[in-house]
Amino acid sequence: MSIVQADSLVKKYGGIAAVDGVSFSIEKGQIFGLLGPNGAGKTTTISILSTFLEPTGGEAAVDGLSVRRQAGKVREIIGFVPQEIALYPTLTALQNLKFYGKMYGLGGALLDERCRDVLELVELWERRHDNIEKFSGGMKRRINLGAGLLHGPRFLLLDEPTVGVDPQSREHIFDTIFKIRDNGATILYTSHYMEEVELLCDHIAIMDRGKVIASGTLKELLKMLGEGGVIELEVAPPGCPAGLKEKIQGQQEVTATRSEDNKLFVSSSNSARSLPPVLKVLEQSGCQISSLELYAPSLEKLFIQLTGKELRE
Amino acid sequence: MPAIKKLWYVTAKDLLIVAKDRGAWMTLLVTPLVVIVVVSFALSPIYKGGSLHATMLVTNHDAGSLGKQLTDALAASPNITIQPASDRESQTLKQSGSSSGLSLVIPKNFSARVQAGERVQLQVYEDPNSTTSAPFLKGMIDGAVNRFSAVEVAAKVAVAEAVEQNRQADASAVASQASAAASAQMQNQPIQTREQPAGGVKTLNTFDIETPGFAVMFLLFGVMIGAEGLLEERDKGTMGRLMVAPVSRASILGGKLFAQFIVSVIQITLLFAVGHFAFSMDTGSSLAGLALMLVATAFTATSFGLLLAALTKTRRQASSIGILAILLMSALGGSWWPLDIVPSFMRKLGHLSMNAWALDGIKGIIIQGQGLADILPQAAVLFAYGSVCFLIGLKMFKVRAA
Structure with missing residues (x-):
């Protein structure tokens, strides 16, 4: 059962589309990852779903509520953790949480209880009376995350929540995210760190230049590269002779081929077994091989395959 | 709510x-x-709440009594400090690192020439950039000089009258007595002003303004x-x-x-x-x-x-x-x-x-x-x-x- 539905979302600034026809759905209880380089449109997408930005086109709904027409009701059931440390540095952790809790209508004993729960969840209860400005980057990130959890949101939007934190704090944040999911919340997680998305997310959408260019579970996405990996060949002369790709495609275990300039990518369910017949076909076609690389499938390689550039560019 | x-x-x-x-x-x-x-x-x-105080450099070349009397009259004001100075110091308004907005030079034979009825000029040097102390000091000098002029004129009229009535009188002695008497009368200030705040306008404290x-x-x-x-x-x-x-x-x-x-x-x-x-x-x-x-x-x-x-x-x-x-x-x-x-x-x-x-x-x-x-x-x-x-x-x- 899907809790979030995005249909052909568009957000334009002037004539430039930051989000260009993005569609996806998120199942209840899922951790859904939006992966892409900086400027891919992840933050704009999450801003539309959180009701911060109104889309130029398309529609999105959270738990059946339109983010355009029922923004007020959507705000009551979502929690938003922005990329920035959106806290008041000269106030204590507890003062920050109490303030945000009151904004969600919490008060009295319930507010105290929720603040304690959250501070214990992010393991900063002992530091509750310290000003945020005295915290390390990782601790600030944990309180930043906690401020979005106070009212027990059904849908939590996390925008790059681990930027600039040390590995230990990152582990802390991951543990917290799993606990939140285990308590029944659905999570949308954006990141440009593929290893985070691989580790955390049940379903992943890869974004580039405002579009979703691939979507599926990790397994489904890696399958696009070939389960056994990829053979990357640099050949001369550039380009493939007519019929070469088809010949390679017909070889043992080969699942897909793609050429780009003088590079040839061969996906296979077993690269080691596919390599000898592929090399033989190339030799017979008069192609000279100047370099050869075999690698296991990964989101990074998939991104390169799909866009021709590195994820961190 | x-x-x-x-x-x-x-x-x-x-x-x-x-x-x-x-x-x-x-x-x-x-x-x-x-x-x-x-x-x-x-x-x-600047405001009524305080009083301006200034230093005046004075170069007195007069050997007679009038130069000193003029200097004493100026020094009698509680708002002025008289500093004896050389010609050079008076001309430049500078003395030992300090400066003044105005200086006064009393010429040689000032007493004798005044008593002889000559027109005498006092040299005043003023700082053209001073908007407070120079005009204030100039006002004080003008006041003192006017008093002196009035005294001398009164004395001369008295002498002329006495000589006219008693042709054997010693004009010089009469002049001296008349001058002293007129000067004493001026000390008593026969005509005075009385200052009082205008109706509804109170004396200001600078803090009221600033x-x-x-x-x-x-x-x-x-x-x-x-x-x-x-x-x-x-x-x-x-x-x-x-x-x-x-x-x-x-x-x-x-x-x-x-x-x-x-x-x-x-x-x-x-x-x-x-x-x-x-x-x-x-x-x-x-x-x-x-x-x-x-x-x-x-x-x-x-x-x-x-x-x-x-x-x-x-x-x-x-x-x-x-x-x-x-x-x-x-x-x-x-x-x-x-x-x-x-x-x-x-x-x-x-x-x-x-x-x-x-x-x-x-x-x-x-x-x-x-x-x-x-x-x-x-x-x-x-x-x-x-x-x-x-x-x-x-x-x-x-x-x-x-």
Whole structure:
């Protein structure tokens, strides 16, 4: 059962589309990852779903509520953790949480209880009376995350929540995210760190230049590269002779081929077994091989395959 | 009701932040107080509350008694210190590292020539750039010289009369006696002036004049910091986070502005309270009128802060444009000097700034002794001024950074 539905979302600034026809759905209880380089449109997408930005086109709904027409009701059931440390540095952790809790209508004993729960969840209860400005980057990130959890949101939007934190704090944040999911919340997680998305997310959408260019579970996405990996060949002369790709495609275990300039990518369910017949076909076609690389499938390689550039560019 | 409650939570949070910020209180209270105290003491001689004191260099080449009498007459004034000087020192107005606004050179044979009825010129050197001590000293010299001239003329008339009536009289002795008698009469000052404050105009304390002007200026600097805070909240994501919480834009902005208004009222009230209790600044006879003016001024300043935040995109822009606007408004609006001394067109131009209206009302109460009813027009203009700034600012302020 899907809790979030995005249909052909568009957000334009002037004539430039930051989000260009993005569609996806998120199942209840899922951790859904939006992966892409900086400027891919992840933050704009999450801003539309959180009701911060109104889309130029398309529609999105959270738990059946339109983010355009029922923004007020959507705000009551979502929690938003922005990329920035959106806290008041000269106030204590507890003062920050109490303030945000009151904004969600919490008060009295319930507010105290929720603040304690959250501070214990992010393991900063002992530091509750310290000003945020005295915290390390990782601790600030944990309180930043906690401020979005106070009212027990059904849908939590996390925008790059681990930027600039040390590995230990990152582990802390991951543990917290799993606990939140285990308590029944659905999570949308954006990141440009593929290893985070691989580790955390049940379903992943890869974004580039405002579009979703691939979507599926990790397994489904890696399958696009070939389960056994990829053979990357640099050949001369550039380009493939007519019929070469088809010949390679017909070889043992080969699942897909793609050429780009003088590079040839061969996906296979077993690269080691596919390599000898592929090399033989190339030799017979008069192609000279100047370099050869075999690698296991990964989101990074998939991104390169799909866009021709590195994820961190 | 939840909207009002949330507005108050935003206000309470901002007040807590300001209360914990020592730097903010330095800017809001300590800096203005230091400036007000320094300026008030420095300018006290200009106003009635203090007296001007100046040093005059005197070079006396006269061997007779009149040169000394003239010097003694000048030295008799409690506001003048006479420093004997050389010709060179008198010409340059400089002596041992110190300087004077004016010097007097009494020529040789001054006594003899005066008594012989000759026209004698005293040489006066004055600093053309001195706008206070030189005219003051020149006035003192003119007064003394006029007295001497009157004495000598009176003496000569007396001598002529005596010689006419008694042809055997010793003219020289008679002249000397007449001169002494006339001089003694002049000491008694047969014609005197009596000074008294004009009806309804009281004697001013410099703090009466300087505290309101600088308090209004620093109030504007306070709201400029508030405007920067508004932009910072937008840029650092806290406002964005609030915008996706179930709380209205009106509650967020209203709460922040209400906090700024409360801080402004506290700031200007404390500045006036310190002026009154520590430096005897008058608060007039209408506390209600003064309170209304302070509230109206704080409201207008707060609205100005919102407008500043709305018209600028970054904190740096708000700071640079804010400083320029505040200094301009303060100069034109009478925060630094009374508008009574500026040309008429500058006075009209000055009333484009909120400072002029605020100071007209506040000074009306504490200097001119006006009441609540008298300052209602100024308060109304301020509320109207603030409302226009508020509405434009509210309309133009973007909660999302561009």
